Amino acid sequence: MITENCSNMVDISISKDVLVIGAGSFGLQAAGQIAAQGYKVSVIGAKTACARQSGCTSEMLEKGGVNIMQDVSIEALAGVVGDFRATLTKNNEKVESIFGAVVVAPQYSYSPLNAKYGLTLNDKVMTLSQFEAIISSDSEKMKAIQNGGEGGAGANVAFLMGFAQEGEPLLTGRVLKGALAVQNMKGCKAYIYAGNVKVGANGLERLFTQGRHAGVVCFKPSETPKVQQGTDLLKITIKDPVVRSDVELTPDFIVVEEGLVVDKQNLDLCAKLRVDTDLDGFLPSNNVHRFPAKSNRDGIFVVNSSLDATNAALRVKELIGDGTKKVVADRAKVDENLCVICLTCYRSCPHGAIFWQNGAAAISPAACQGCGICASECPMDAIQLGEFTDESLRANIKDAVVSAQATQKDAKSEPTIVAFCCKNSALEAFESAKLFGHEMPVGFKIVKVPCAGKVDVEFIMKAFVDGADGVMVAACHEGNCKAERGNTYAKWRVNEIQKRLELMGFGKNKLTFTTIASNMAKEFACKVNDFAKSLEG
Amino acid sequence: MNSQSQKVLVLGGGIAGLTAAWELSRQNISVELVEKSCFLGGHSIGFTCKATDRCQQCGACSVEEMLKNVVNEPLINVHLKTELKGLNKADSSYKITLQKSDIDLPVAQITQRANGKAAKGFSKHNNPLYVTESDKNNMGSQCEVDVDALIVATGYSPFDPNRKSTYGYGKWANVITGLDLENIIRENGALVRPSDGQKPAKVAFIQCVGSRDERLGNLWCSEVCCPYAMRMAGSVKHDNPDAQITMFYIDIQNTAKEFPVFYEKIKQNIRFVRTIPVDIYPLENNCLELRHMAEDEGAPSSESFDLVVLSVGIMPGKDTGKISEITAIPINQDGFFDSTSSDLGCFVAGTAKGPGSIATTMADAGKTAFEAMRYLGVMK
Numbered sequence: 082m083i084t085e086n087c088s089n090m091v092d093i094s095i096s097k098d099v100l101v102i103g104a105g106s107f108g109l110q111a112a113g114q115i116a117a118q119g120y121k122v123s124v125i126g127a128k129t130a131c132a133r134q135s136g137c138t139s140e141m142l143e144k145g146g147v148n149i150m151q152d153v154s155i156e157a158l159a160g161v162v163g164d165f166r167a168t169l170t171k172n173n174e175k176v177e178s179i180f181g182a183v184v185v186a187p188q189y190s191y192s193p194l195n196a197k198y199g200l201t202l203n204d205k206v207m208t209l210s211q212f213e214a215i216i217s218s219d220s221e222k223m224k225a226i227q228n229g230g231e232g233g234a235g236a237n238v239a240f241l242m243g244f245a246q247e248g249e250p251l252l253t254g255r256v257l258k259g260a261l262a263v264q265n266m267k268g269c270k271a272y273i274y275a276g277n278v279k280v281g282a283n284g285l286e287r288l289f290t291q292g293r294h295a296g297v298v299c300f301k302p303s304e305t306p307k308v309q310q311g312t313d314l315l316k317i318t319i320k321d322p323v324v325r326s327d328v329e330l331t332p333d334f335i336v337v338e339e340g341l342v343v344d345k346q347n348l349d350l351c352a353k354l355r356v357d358t359d360l361d362g363f364l365p366s367n368n369v370h371r372f373p374a375k376s377n378r379d380g381i382f383v384v385n386s387s388l389d390a391t392n393a394a395l396r397v398k399e400l401i402g403d404g405t406k407k408v409v410a411d412r413a414k415v416d417e418n419l420c421v422i423c424l425t426c427y428r429s430c431p432h433g434a435i436f437w438q439n440g441a442a443a444i445s446p447a448a449c450q451g452c453g454i455c456a457s458e459c460p461m462d463a464i465q466l467g468e469f470t471d472e473s474l475r476a477n478i479k480d481a482v483v484s485a486q487a488t489q490k491d492a493k494s495e496p497t498i499v500a501f502c503c504k505n506s507a508l509e510a511f512e513s514a515k516l517f518g519h520e521m522p523v524g525f526k527i528v529k530v531p532c533a534g535k536v537d538v539e540f541i542m543k544a545f546v547d548g549a550d551g552v553m554v555a556a557c558h559e560g561n562c563k564a565e566r567g568n569t570y571a572k573w574r575v576n577e578i579q580k581r582l583e584l585m586g587f588g589k590n591k592l593t594f595t596t597i598a599s600n601m602a603k604e605f606a607c608k609v610n611d612f613a614k615s616l617e618g
Numbered sequence: 619m620n621s622q623s624q625k626v627l628v629l630g631g632g633i634a635g636l637t638a639a640w641e642l643s644r645q646n647i648s649v650e651l652v653e654k655s656c657f658l659g660g661h662s663i664g665f666t667c668k669a670t671d672r673c674q675q676c677g678a679c680s681v682e683e684m685l686k687n688v689v690n691e692p693l694i695n696v697h698l699k700t701e702l703k704g705l706n707k708a709d710s711s712y713k714i715t716l717q718k719s720d721i722d723l724p725v726a727q728i729t730q731r732a733n734g735k736a737a738k739g740f741s742k743h744n745n746p747l748y749v750t751e752s753d754k755n756n757m758g759s760q761c762e763v764d765v766d767a768l769i770v771a772t773g774y775s776p777f778d779p780n781r782k783s784t785y786g787y788g789k790w791a792n793v794i795t796g797l798d799l800e801n802i803i804r805e806n807g808a809l810v811r812p813s814d815g816q817k818p819a820k821v822a823f824i825q826c827v828g829s830r831d832e833r834l835g836n837l838w839c840s841e842v843c844c845p846y847a848m849r850m851a852g853s854v855k856h857d858n859p860d861a862q863i864t865m866f867y868i869d870i871q872n873t874a875k876e877f878p879v880f881y882e883k884i885k886q887n888i889r890f891v892r893t894i895p896v897d898i899y900p901l902e903n904n905c906l907e908l909r910h911m912a913e914d915e916g917a918p919s920s921e922s923f924d925l926v927v928l929s930v931g932i933m934p935g936k937d938t939g940k941i942s943e944i945t946a947i948p949i950n951q952d953g954f955f956d957s958t959s960s961d962l963g964c965f966v967a968g969t970a971k972g973p974g975s976i977a978t979t980m981a982d983a984g985k986t987a988f989e990a991m992r993y994l995g996v997m998k
């Protein structure tokens with residue numbers, strides 16, 4: 082794959098083929114926008130939207146720019162960005178294909194939430210999807226709503242939302258539209274029972290107001306409404322805080338909310354692609370550095386909206402370009418003579434950049450982000466970073482201690498403190514604090530690290546041995562690490578050393594772990610000053 | 619068209635303009651980035667990190683990072699304290715006239731320097747870091763530039779809390795806006811009361827100040843204020859666990875991902891009261907009495923607080939009308955720019971079109987840059 086070597090940059094070739102997993106409207110939109118850039122796109126998964134309406138042109142669809150393969154699924158994904166090796170299956174037949182980038186467009190399904198209200202679905206109690214299908218048709222069921230009220234008049238329809246789940250604007254928009262449609266039918270009346278009305282999206286507050294003006298009644302009880310479902314009778318009871326009594330309604334129909342569910346299919350996909358999910362199980366993980374459309378793996382994008390799809394197309398174009406890309410050759414290198422293939426690096430790499438080659442671990446220069454977690458975790462010390470070698474870090478630690486001591490001309494009056502600062506967060510905060518003149522102790526010096534995940538146990542101990550009175554490890558907040566878990570590794574190591582310091586009778590308070598963001602200059606200075614004070618006291 | 623010779627003017631150096639400019643430069647397009655104030659970064663560069671022990675995904679650090687990208691990108695040429703004066707469309711390009719803008723230094727950013735009072739640029743990536751009154755008078759570009767397309771990213775104006783006179787903003791020291799709160803934390807490293815510099819024990823957030831207000835004709839939800847206030851409240855509570863925080867609201871709006879988990883956790887720390895307070899009166903020690911309808915009794919009630927934060931909404935930018943006249947970009951019924959894209963080479967990105975968070979604004983700016991590049995033939 083590597084074709085040329087000039088200084089420490091190398092040209093790598095990137096496959097111009099792109100795999101899109103998920104043939105819904107966002108997946109197809111991304112496919113169209115990527116194919117327009119001249120890349121060949123394969124789309125797999127059941128088609129749930131019209132390719133042309135989603136932006137794929139006839140030319141793309143006919144000439145193979147976008148190849149939609151509905152009955153193909155992905156079994157495994159090996160390789161790295163620029164050179165992903167996907168095992169695709171069709172009728173138990175396996176094919177391996179190479180892709181430069183992968184776009185995942187997860188398809189979520191809606192699940193009815195009637196059970197949470199104690200309701201059974203029937204002709205009178207329906208889900209929002211069922212209701213939407215009915216009112217966009219001219220069926221008997223539609224007539225039942227139009228004439229379903231007392232004495233053949235229009236029906237009363239009650240909508241329930243926001244009690245079985247918090248809900249979101251998309252659901253709210255559907256309910257508001259549905260309620261307005263009912264209210265606009267002759268003699269019909271719409272009632273909405275809502276938890277929080279999620280109007281936080283374009284046009285929804287206006288729609289909500291429009292509905293109320295048209296006569297839609299909205300109740301927002303503080304507790305879930307009590308719903309009774311008898312053979313001939315539906316009854317909803319809520320407590321009204323203003324009149325301080327129960328308010329009852331006997332609607333002819335109840336429309337009950339639905340919720341997006343995490344399906345196993347998406348979770349399986351995440352495992353195959355080694356893409357992290359968020360706390361709710363949806364793709365991708367929640368990390369501001371990945372917005373929009375990026376995942377924890379370079380070259381794998383996740384699109385959950387139309388905006389995401391366009392942004393994924395931008396990122397794919399930037400990544401693939403004309404098919405070659407310059408990357409840093411020695412971000413991280415494995416010493417093959419030391420590697421015992423224990424798999425520690427493979428397991429700890431958050432970017433999926435490590436594989437095997439010639440009986441040793443190898444690190445892809447294309448996928449490696451240079452965080453150094455693998456280098457710190459490797460029990461054989463077989464991995465070195467190009468820019469942050471162990472040797473240079475040791476020298477920097479020594480320099481930091483020496484210069485911290487040198488700044489205190491007289492008898493040592495203030496503690497010598499060395500802080501390991503992640504270049505993405507703490508280093509920026511430190512530099513800002515200096516520039517904006519926030520005071521920090523004279524004996525305070527920093528050591529720049531690519532990620533807190535590269536702060537070895539050995540480095541912390543070395544700082545003490547060299548003469549530091551206090552050591553600080555300053556990382557990104559949990560959930561904000563560009564290497565996903567670099568901060569977590571650092572925290573574990575600090576906890577471990579604190580235990581050892583305690584056992585040695587050295588006191589664990591000489592070592593502290595803190596989290597900070599790049600824009601927290603003042604807070605950074607405060608934290609350092611507090612730490613210095615704690616060392617003096 | 620050769621992409622190297624192509625140039626786009628981006629009007630507005632907030633997070634939308636920064637992102638659009640950077641995305642264009644990724645595809646080798648030159649950018650003239652025009653900002654009317656003395657600093658890049660817009661409102662959001664002054665926002666504070668709202669992390670507890672965990673990142674709350676507010677996006678403030680992404681603005682810092684995007685600003686760093688932009689100031690280090692040679693293809694982006696920045697004009698500070700400059701505004702759009704005129705625009706002429708000639709064939710497929712625009713001749714744009716720029717002039718020095720006439721703006722006051724932002725009061726919230728004023729700080730004492732050795733050479734007198736100066737406004738502070740919040741980020742170390744801003745150059746200059748400080749601007750005095752006399753510096754200001756020397757800043758600004760007066761020139762003509764030829765560009766192939768224009769992206770308007772002029773952002774929003776926060777709702778003027780003086781229009782809700784019963785809340786006494788500007789009259790009572792400890793009634794502040796959400797933006798004031800951001801600046802206080804950036805300046806002090808923690809939330810302190812303007813009146814005495816002490817950490818407040820009881821804090822109220824009032825939501826929907828200016829938003830969702832039919833009487834004002836503001837029929838939109840500002841989308842960001844609930845997430846903002848909840849994240850902020852969580853962060854303040856983390857910093858000062860003794861603080862009692864109450865949020866007065868109409869309907870709680872979601873943060874982006876992981877809202878159910880986030881909301882369950884925040885409900886354990888923050889008291890939520892579903893009503894919008896009527897008015898605020900001063901008490902001794904600069905405390906405040908807040909009157910509202912009690913949620914459970916339907917009767918008037920009142921409660922005292924040390925600090926009241928008004929979650930002011932997102933309103934159309936003050937210059938929207940003027941820019942619309944120059945560019946002929948239409949304005950919608952709410953006073954924001956119309957979101958429909960143009961085939962004439964004039965595009966709009968970010969909150970100039972309506973409310974949005976940092977994350978959605980960045981995504982929208984990416985999309986707008988994509989559309990502009992499609993217009994230029996750089997993207998297909």
